[in-house]
Amino acid sequence: MSQTKLKAEQLSDPIWYYRSGVSTQHDYSSLGTGQQEISDGSSNFQISVTLDHASDVLIEWGCIHFTNNTYGAGGYLYRDSSVIQQSNFFRHGQEIANYYSGAFYIDENRPAGTYIYKLKAAASGSVNTVVTYRSRFIKATLIDI
Amino acid sequence: MAQTRLKEEQGITKRWVGVWADTAALDFSSLGALAQEINGGSGNMSVDVTLMETSDVLIEWCLQHDNSNNYGAHLLLYRGASNIFSITSQCLHSQAINNVMTKFSYLDENVAAGTYTYKIKAQASGSTSNTTTFNYRSLSVRLVEKQ
Numbered sequence A: 001m002s003q004t005k006l007k008a009e010q011l012s013d014p015i016w017y018y019r020s021g022v023s024t025q026h027d028y029s030s031l032g033t034g035q036q037e038i039s040d041g042s043s044n045f046q047i048s049v050t051l052d053h054a055s056d057v058l059i060e061w062g063c064i065h066f067t068n069n070t071y072g073a074g075g076y077l078y079r080d081s082s083v084i085q086q087s088n089f090f091r092h093g094q095e096i097a098n099y100y101s102g103a104f105y106i107d108e109n110r111p112a113g114t115y116i117y118k119l120k121a122a123a124s125g126s127v128n129t130v131v132t133y134r135s136r137f138i139k140a141t142l143i144d145i
Numbered sequence B: 001m002a003q004t005r006l007k008e009e010q011g012i013t014k015r016w017v018g019v020w021a022d023t024a025a026l027d028f029s030s031l032g033a034l035a036q037e038i039n040g041g042s043g044n045m046s047v048d049v050t051l052m053e054t055s056d057v058l059i060e061w062c063l064q065h066d067n068s069n070n071y072g073a074h075l076l077l078y079r080g081a082s083n084i085f086s087i088t089s090q091c092l093h094s095q096a097i098n099n100v101m102t103k104f105s106y107l108d109e110n111v112a113a114g115t116y117t118y119k120i121k122a123q124a125s126g127s128t129s130n131t132t133t134f135n136y137r138s139l140s141v142r143l144v145e146k147q
Helices: none
Strands: A018-019 A023-028 A045-050 A057-066 A072-079 A082-091 A095-112 A113-124 A130-144 B003-007 B018-019 B025-029 B044-050 B057-066 B073-079 B084-089 B096-111 B114-125 B129-144
Touching: A018 A045, A045 A057, A045 A095, A057 A072, A057 A082, A057 A113, A057 B129, A072 A095, A082 A095, A082 A113, A082 A130, A082 B057, A082 B096, A082 B129, A095 A113, A095 B018, A095 B057, A095 B129, A113 A130, A113 B096, B018 B044, B018 B073, B044 B057, B044 B129, B057 B073, B057 B084, B057 B114, B084 B114, B096 B114, B096 B129
Parallel strands: none
Antiparallel strands: A018 A130, A023 A130, A045 A113, A057 A095, A057 A130, A072 A082, A072 A113, B003 B129, B018 B129, B025 B129, B044 B114, B057 B096, B057 B129, B073 B084, B073 B114
16 A cells, blocks of 8 residues: 655755746757756756655646747756656747746656756757746655655 | 645555647547547546545646637546536637646545546637647646645
8 A cells, every 4th residue: 555645854955946036048049959957047947856765756847938939948857867758848839928837747656865856948949049937946745655 | 724735645546647748639620519538649638546535636737738729628627427627718828829838726525435537628618610739738636635
C-alpha cells in the first residue's frame, strides 16, 4: 500500500523560486537556436531539491511572457540534464503581450538525492523573434510514495 | 475555514498523466456538438482511482491549445459516465491563437469507496465551425482531507 502526504521538511531550501518585476529578453536572432537559461541576471529559473528517500515530486511553474511576432519559444523543464517536459509554451502564432504559461509535472519515483529542476527556452519556428520573460515561479512539493 | 492537506493516497493507482508527444486536433465541424475525448494517439486525459473509503478527491488539469478561429471549446470533467463539472469557455479566446495554457481544479467531495475514472473531455464552444488543437496536456488526481 502506498502512502502519500506532504513532507516539505524533507526538501532542501529553496523549494520555491520566484521573480516579480523582472524582464529577461531573449533576442534569438543573436542567441541562435540553442536552449537558453532564463535568468534575472543573478539567478536562473530553477530550484534545487534534496530527497532523503525515494519520493514523488510535484513541480509547478509559471511565467509571464510576450513575443514580438508570430514566432516565439519552446519551454523545456529539466531535471538535471534530462528534459522531462516540453512544449511551445511561449509561442502563440501572433505578437502578444503579457501572456501566462504554466504547467505542472509529477516526477514519480525519484530516488533519494539532490536534483535541480529548471526551465530553459529556445526559439520555436524561427530565430527571427524576441521573447521577453517576465514574472516567473517554480516550486516543488514533495509527495511520499 | 476548512483547510485542506494531502493525506494518504492509499487507493490511487496512477495519479497523473502528462502528454506532449502528439497533438489532438478536434474538428468540431465533423465531430459535432458532443463532448469528445482529447487524444492524439498518445493517450487521453484520464486517470483511474480506487478509493478505499469515502474521500475528497482533488483533480487538477492544465493544457495547451490552439483555436482556428473565434470559437473554441468548453472542457468537461467526468467521473465515470457522469459529467460532474463543466468549465465554460476554458479554451475559448475569441480569436485564432496558439499554444495558450490554461489550468483549473475541482474538489470532488465525499466520493464513496470504489473505483472511478476521472477524465477531461472537450466540447465545441459557440460554434462547431472551429477546430481546437490540444498540445501539452496533463491531469492529476490526489486525495485530500479537511481539518
